[in-house]
Amino acid sequence: MKLPRRRFLHIAAGVAALAVASPFARAQTFPNRPVRIVSGFPPGGINDTYARLIGQWLSERLGQSFIVENRAGAGGNLASESVVRAAPDGYTLLLATSADAWNTTLYENLKFNFHRDVAPVASLARGVGVLVVHPSVPARTVSELIAYAKDNPGKITVASAGVGSAPHVYWEMFRTMSGVDMLHVPYRGGGPALTDMLGGQVQVYFATMSASIEYIRSGRLRALATTGRSRSAVLPDVPTLAEFLPGYEASIYVGIVAPRSTPTAIVDKLNHEINLGLADARMTKRIAEFGDAPLAMSPSAFGRLIADETEKWAMVIRAAHIKAE
Secondary structure, eight states: OOOOHHHHHHHHHHHHHHHHHHHHHHHHHOOSSOEEEEESSOTTSHHHHHHHHHHHHHHHHHSSOEEEEEOOOGGGHHHHHHHHTSOSSSSEEEEEEHHHHHHHHHOSOOSSOHHHHEEEEEEEEEEEEEEEEOTTSOOOSHHHHHHHHHHSTTTSEEEESSTTSHHHHHHHHHHHHHOOOOEEEEOSSHHHHHHHHHHTSSOEEEEEHHHHHHHHHHTSSEEEEEOSSSOOSSSTTSOBGGGTSTTOOOEEEEEEEEETTOOHHHHHHHHHHHHHHHTSHHHHHHHHHTTEEEOOOOHHHHHHHHHHHHHHHHHHHHHHTOOOO
16 A cells, blocks of 8 residues: 555654654663673772772662672673673673773784774773882882882882783883883782782882872882872872873773663763762762772763773883783
8 A cells, every 4th residue: 555645754754753762762761670880800809899889879870770790801801892792772881991991902812892892981080000119129219210220130020910910011111211121020910919019029019009008108118109190199299200201101090881882872871970970079089098080071082081091002012012911
């Protein structure tokens, strides 16, 4: 049966309006069941803590459970791949970290492209590292450490939390810019590295602020510099590495991403709620306790940050010939 032209146009207009309205309708009812936040790291660490912190906030705001699922392995890649393969409906999210940016270069045969295959939702925080030495090291400034290392090439040990970890890539950038030669000692995680630092088995370490701050305050470790663009509010009297090596900047981000093609309306709704959380005094206080700073961004700005960090660390990793073990 052939429809009259006017009735055909009326039906077509109705279908088009429904197609436009449906994403907004989904956003209005989202979430109507529990949402998973997948973390690529074990329970109890700083990344797991961030996932639970923002999950609790979103649960309170949106009236549905945001459940943290820990899928540790392959430097976070197992979790990332599980999320990029998930349905793009907003019900599977990933706690994204800087590890996702440098994994793109560290791992040669990934089955996904992180930057291409995710929809950035919201950044949460940015944290800096701190260059610490064991008190037995005679250096009290970065300049003195560089001079001491050059007088003792290959004799000073620098720990990391593993090949391709944040302490490792921070060290490689420092090595390249300062020209020093130290013996890199990779550990299986930050805990063992910090334990041996405290015991004097290794002498230099790019530690996280949250893990090292109490040892710095007690004098068991000596802080020479922080790694951000500006001085840390937690250690305001400690200079930045950029004050000795102009252009040095190393920090990590934490945020939330979803599978590519997740409806924009759902992404925007989550971004709005997360940014409200980052402005909440309880949340900012908790983030400050980690030695980090809240980082509220639009989805597009967060996407640019991921792209910029991926490019920046790719140059460091390639120059140092680092490959994941």
